[in-house]
Amino acid sequence: xxxxxxxxxxxxxxxxxxxxxxxxxxxxxxxxxxxxxxxxxxxxxxxxxxxxxxxxxxxxxxxxxxxxxxxxxxxxxxxxxxxxxxxxxxxxxxxxxxxxxxxxxxxxxxxxxxxx
Amino acid sequence: xxxxxxxxxxxxxxxxxxxxxxxxxxxxxxxxxxxxxxxxxxxxxxxxxxxxxxxxxxxxxxxxxxxxxxxxxxxxxxxxxxxxxxxxxxxxxxxxxxxxxxxxxxxxxxxxxx
Numbered sequence: 001x002x003x004x005x006x007x008x009x010x011x012x013x014x015x016x017x018x019x020x021x022x023x024x025x026x027x028x029x030x031x032x033x034x035x036x037x038x039x040x041x042x043x044x045x046x047x048x049x050x051x052x053x054x055x056x057x058x059x060x061x062x063x064x065x066x067x068x069x070x071x072x073x074x075x076x077x078x079x080x081x082x083x084x085x086x087x088x089x090x091x092x093x094x095x096x097x098x099x100x101x102x103x104x105x106x107x108x109x110x111x112x113x114x115x116x
Numbered sequence: 117x118x119x120x121x122x123x124x125x126x127x128x129x130x131x132x133x134x135x136x137x138x139x140x141x142x143x144x145x146x147x148x149x150x151x152x153x154x155x156x157x158x159x160x161x162x163x164x165x166x167x168x169x170x171x172x173x174x175x176x177x178x179x180x181x182x183x184x185x186x187x188x189x190x191x192x193x194x195x196x197x198x199x200x201x202x203x204x205x206x207x208x209x210x211x212x213x214x215x216x217x218x219x220x221x222x223x224x225x226x227x228x229x230x
Contacts, residue, residue, distance in 0.1 A: 043226075
């Protein structure tokens with residue numbers, strides 16, 4: 001079973017539209033971390049946010065916001081008023097403790113195309 | 117602050133040849149990771165080092181892949197012999213500690229095996 005599921009393979013929007021990227025995770029740990037990374041065409045993964053399992057407060061950073069819901073094991077990412085520069089592949093990731101060290105799992109990514 | 121450095125950026129080899137990738141993590145970062153990212157997929161962790169010791173190599177194909185981090189700083193990942201299915205981007209990342217901390221990624225090495 002997939003530890004991190006990003007069901008949306010590819011999304012296309014027109015500039016200034018809002019878009020939400022879905023992420024569903026699976027873990028038995030009570031302590032874990034969730035991440036979002038952006039991978040632009042250049043290829044380098046860029047860190048966006050880290051959330052621990054005890055903090056369900058939603059977070060907003062400029063045009064980006066994240067909705068963490070433990071009840072549905074989801075950690076969704078919304079971009080408000082999208083821009084062409086937001087075009088990239090976005091990855092959700094889970095980190096859980098295992099035998100004294102952390103195991104990291106990435107989803108398969110959602111490719112976002114923002115058209116002018 | 118300098119980011120994670122990797123070289124080479126691109127490599128083309130024929131199957132059964134050997135290849136090595138180099139990574140220099142962010143200064144002061146104790147934990148170093150190597151990932152394999154096949155086109156259209158998310159990164160898959162191959163090996164994790166804490167200083168110069170291996171913490172997790174459960175997904176490393178040990179019959180052909182090897183990695184080392186001798187002085188607890190930079191690291192080398194080797195494939196010998198390469199197969200067609202090894203064509204991928206090899207990403208190196210580092211984090212400050214052993215906890216569930218943020219990983220910072222390098223630009224990757226794009227490998228094509230012909």
